[in-house]
Amino acid sequence: MDLNAVRTFVAVADAGQFQKAAVDLSLTQQAVSKRVAALERELGVRLLTRTPRGAELTVDGQAFLAHARALLRTEARARASVRPGSRALRVDVIGRRASLAGLLRGFHRDRPGIDLDVVTLAGSQEAVAAVRDGGIDATFRAVTMPGQPIPDGIEITPVSDxxxxxxxxxxxxxxxxxxxxxxxxxxxxxxxxxxxxxxxxxxxxxxxxxxxxxxxxxxxxxxxxxxxxxxxxxxxxxxxxxxxxxxxxxxxxxxxxxxxxxxxxPVYPHSLLWRADNRHPALAALRAYLASLHHDRPDGEIWTPAWARRSAGASSGAG
CATH class of the missing domain: 3.40.190.10 (Periplasmic binding protein-like II)
Structure with a gap:
């Protein structure tokens, strides 16, 4: 459905006149009429009738108006969801009661004005794919699975052992x-x-x-x-x-x-993974917050799988 035509129909319904709607939309009256007519052809019903007093909604127009407004609200939310700085930072953690969820809670306390959307994906393969494809902004993971290299364009930096x-x-x-x-x-x-x-x-x-x-x-x-x-x-x-x-x-x-x-x-090596070209300002703030934290390493020898050490060392590791 042509959302410009829907927007034009709503403008006419609100203004009560094609001419006033044209002024509000910075269009010609002919362009407004053409958009409404195209929408009516697509729907197969008459939405507006011209009267000496202006434009009036038909019964079908009255039924469609609420849905038209909902479509425009959905469009606005969809645009905001991909506009840097206007949508929540979407971060994946292994579990909402895991220790890394606690780090996110600390970040939220430190930056309460930043909106967070916390998700829990099933495993590292799914999480890394979601970062790569833009489904999430970042993921807290220990490591990728053995034999599964980090895709190009994904950064990984250690957070804590x-x-x-x-x-x-x-x-x-x-x-x-x-x-x-x-x-x-x-x-x-x-x-x-x-x-x-x-x-x-x-x-x-x-x-x-x-x-x-x-x-x-x-x-x-x-x-x-x-x-x-x-x-x-x-x-x-x-x-x-x-x-x-x-x-x-x-x-x-x-x-x-x-x-x-x-x-x-034995230490469990937590890292943050994100796309190198992600410019969400809250992601930069999260990385800076994590870099500012001090984590005491245990005394003596530590153990972590060899493939976990290779995974962490394979990235550029930008902090």
């Missing part, structure tokens, strides 16, 4: 430890029902398990981090991994243990 801790309930055999090594976890049940095949976080934990001889169980439905914490806290055999920045909701009546991992400390 988040140490992992072992999470147990008070009855677990390791609950009294002040720290454990990854190798000490061999033979213990590490339960992570949120590990979905084909995602970068599952690839990360598979690499961790292979490196240190661990067994990670992903069985059972994933009811979210709160349900995971509640079950592990009540178990004498189950444990799980949590990032130190993961917000914890403590179930009533349960004690919990968060035990550091040492020698080496």
């Amino acid at each position: 988040e140490p992992l801790h072992l999470f147990t309930g008070p009855a677990h055999p390791l609950a009294g430890a002040t720290a454990v090594t990854p190798a000490q976890l061999a033979g213990h049940r590490i339960w992570m029902p949120g590990n979905v095949p084909g995602t970068e976080w599952t690839a990360y934990y598979e690499a961790l398990a292979a490196e240190f001889g661990l067994t990670i169980e992903a069985s059972g439905p994933n009811f979210g981090v709160e349900a995971l914490i509640e079950r592990v806290a009540a178990s004498s055999t189950l444990a799980t991994f949590l990032g130190v920045q993961t917000p914890l909701i403590r179930p009533a009546g349960y004690e919990m243990r968060l035990i550091p991992l040492r020698d080496p400390t």
Whole structure:
């Protein structure tokens, strides 16, 4: 449908006269008449009738007017959605309760005037494709999947290396430890029902398990981090991994243990990916905010998959 014709019809309906609508639109009266006539032919109905008093809506014109206004509002929103500075910055995070969502909340507190649209895509492959195609402005991801290179034109910069801790309930055999090594976890049940095949976080934990001889169980439905914490806290055999920045909701009546991992400390490498030609001013503000943050690195040796290190080093890494 020709939106210029729709806009002209609305102008005539509001003005009540073809001549006044022509003045309002900076058109000739003949051009206004032609646009309205073309719209009427497309719809197959008469929208306006000429009377001695001006232009009056027909019954069909009255029915169509509200929809015509809605079309013009939709057009305005569509234009605003791609106008830099006038639309929300669209950012993907792995989960709304993940630590990187906390970084976005900090950015929003620091810059409350910037509109954010936070989305959660399924995995790094989908997220990187959405950045490449312009569906989102940026994504927080650990790494891309092994064997999946960063497309040309995508920038990636490290944000933080988040140490992992072992999470147990008070009855677990390791609950009294002040720290454990990854190798000490061999033979213990590490339960992570949120590990979905084909995602970068599952690839990360598979690499961790292979490196240190661990067994990670992903069985059972994933009811979210709160349900995971509640079950592990009540178990004498189950444990799980949590990032130190993961917000914890403590179930009533349960004690919990968060035990550091040492020698080496597994860290989950978070990065920000965006298109190099994205000129959204809020994206520049987000990158500057992230660069201003200070993150303490854990003492001693750290571990992350070799393919994660290659992915982070393959980019220009502009901060």
